[in-house]
Structures are given as structure tokens and as C-alpha cells.
Amino acid sequence: MKEVLDFELMHKLARQYGLDQVLDESALTELRLLEADKGETICEKGERPERLYFLVQGKLKIFTTLPNGKSLLLRFSTPLALVGDLELVNGREANNTVQSVSRSLLLAISYRAIQNTYVENPKFLYFMLSQVTHKLHTFSNLSSLNMLYPVESRFASYLLSIIEQDAAASEEIQTSKLTELADLLGTSYRHLNRVIQDLCGRDIIRKVKRKIVIQSIEELREIAGGNIYE
Missing domain, CATH: 2.60.120.10 (Jelly Rolls)
Structure with a gap:
């Protein structure tokens, strides 16, 4: 991914999706605007992510690789979607691969910039909880879709x-x-x-x-x- 050095657009997108309301001032200054090309990998299964991503434009495809080497589609994500949120909390490697379906824009912040302060930010914790709840609901529906x-x-x-x-x-x-x-x-x-x-x-x-x-x-x-x- 390449960084887009358009700070006006970056701040506009952060405000548009309410990130200025859930991130503290120090975290907002660490945000970066990144562009992913069609088919570009954002996060790969087995990797240990170093950033939390906020999808603000475009669409992402999330899939996992099975033990037999085949891939299984899990879901598509549209704005506002998070990538790396679970790994931020549990510190583990990514379970799934995330790819950009089309040209996508993502706001990114390094784990280093927020891992010591996010637990003290109730607005951010509530925001993360709502995102995780949505993911669990979606994955539950997709399990039925794939099986039935x-x-x-x-x-x-x-x-x-x-x-x-x-x-x-x-x-x-x-x-x-x-x-x-x-x-x-x-x-x-x-x-x-x-x-x-x-x-x-x-x-x-x-x-x-x-x-x-x-x-x-x-x-x-x-x-x-x-x-x-x-």
C-alpha cells in the first residue's frame, strides 16, 4: 500500500466516519491515509499485524485458508470496517487474509501509538465493541450461508x-x-x-x-x- 499525502482528505474522512470522536488527540495525529490497489493484500493469515486499519472507501474481501490448502470466503467488508482490531486486543497472528476488491482507502494507525492508551478511552472501547459485535453477527449468518x-x-x-x-x-x-x-x-x-x-x-x-x-x-x-x- 502507498501513503496518500493529502492531509485535508485524511481529516475529512476521519470526521466523516466519526473517528475524531472516538480517538484521542494523540492518536489522531498518528493517523495515516493509505491506498490499496485492486487485489492488494492488506493483511495475510499467519502474519502479526502492526497497524489498525479503518476502511473508509472501497471494499475488502476476507477469506481463510483451510488445512487442505483451499480458501474459503468469509465475508466482504464496506466502510466503516476495521482490520486488525482483534489482533490489537489479543496480540495474536491474523486468522484470515484480507484483500482489496477494488481501489480502497484506509486510515491506519500503528499498534504502538494506541496500545498503551486505548484501554483508558471508553469511547474507543465502545466503538471497538460495536464493531466486534457486528462481525460476530455477520460470521454467524455466513456460517449458515456456507453450510445450508x-x-x-x-x-x-x-x-x-x-x-x-x-x-x-x-x-x-x-x-x-x-x-x-x-x-x-x-x-x-x-x-x-x-x-x-x-x-x-x-x-x-x-x-x-x-x-x-x-x-x-x-x-x-x-x-x-x-x-x-x-
Whole structure:
């Protein structure tokens, strides 16, 4: 990630998301504005993070790696989302990998700058508690999604999660990436390909070269059952 030296924008984003109300003055002076490119890793499983990140623009994908080497999609995060909050408290290595889905902006502060003072800041502790509660609620819902819902619903949920709110088409999904996507959704490449062909046959999506275009977002939402990875 690269640092964005636009202090006016940094302070504007901090105020926009109320961080000026939960961080003390000394912590605010330590904030840095960082830019992550599409596909860039913010935090990798097994690493020991050194910063707490606040996602203020863009979208992040969170997944974990299973003992068999395959990856499993856990959720997508949109602003305002935290990365490294649990590791700040427990001091352990990261359990999941976090990647930027598109160009993203994050406010970051080093653990060193806040680890000795955050326990004395009740506003910050309440803020952290609300974020952790939201994560637990989301992960509980996604456990049901991965275990109980058919692949068609999971794939529909994935598409709804990766498209931009005002976009008509999803990001490119190349054939080589379908194997990775099948792993993320907890299914086989063959099964996922059958689902894609079926949705194309029903004119819900269509394949244009290496891109999947959504034809009927309402039908896609019905298939997802309102359960998206967010």
C-alpha cells in the first residue's frame, strides 16, 4: 500500500466516519491515509499485524485458508470496517487474509501509538465493541450461508457482493479464476460451472468473453435470498 499525502482528505474522512470522536488527540495525529490497489493484500493469515486499519472507501474481501490448502470466503467488508482490531486486543497472528476488491482507502494507525492508551478511552472501547459485535453477527449468518444454502445461492450472493452499487456488470471472472472461486464458495469447479450455465440459460446472467454480466439483478437477489457476504 502507498501513503496518500493529502492531509485535508485524511481529516475529512476521519470526521466523516466519526473517528475524531472516538480517538484521542494523540492518536489522531498518528493517523495515516493509505491506498490499496485492486487485489492488494492488506493483511495475510499467519502474519502479526502492526497497524489498525479503518476502511473508509472501497471494499475488502476476507477469506481463510483451510488445512487442505483451499480458501474459503468469509465475508466482504464496506466502510466503516476495521482490520486488525482483534489482533490489537489479543496480540495474536491474523486468522484470515484480507484483500482489496477494488481501489480502497484506509486510515491506519500503528499498534504502538494506541496500545498503551486505548484501554483508558471508553469511547474507543465502545466503538471497538460495536464493531466486534457486528462481525460476530455477520460470521454467524455466513456460517449458515456456507453450510445450508445451495451453491446457486452462494454464487448469487458473491456476485451481489462484488458489483458496485451503480454498476451493471461484475468484475471479470476468468476461467482460471473459476477454480479459485469454487474453492472460496466451498464447491467444485464442475458444480460451479453448471450453476453458471444454468443462470445463463435463464437469462439471469450472461457471459461476454471473460466477463459475467448481470441481466436481472432482482432475480439474482431472489436466488441469494437476501443473504449476501456482507
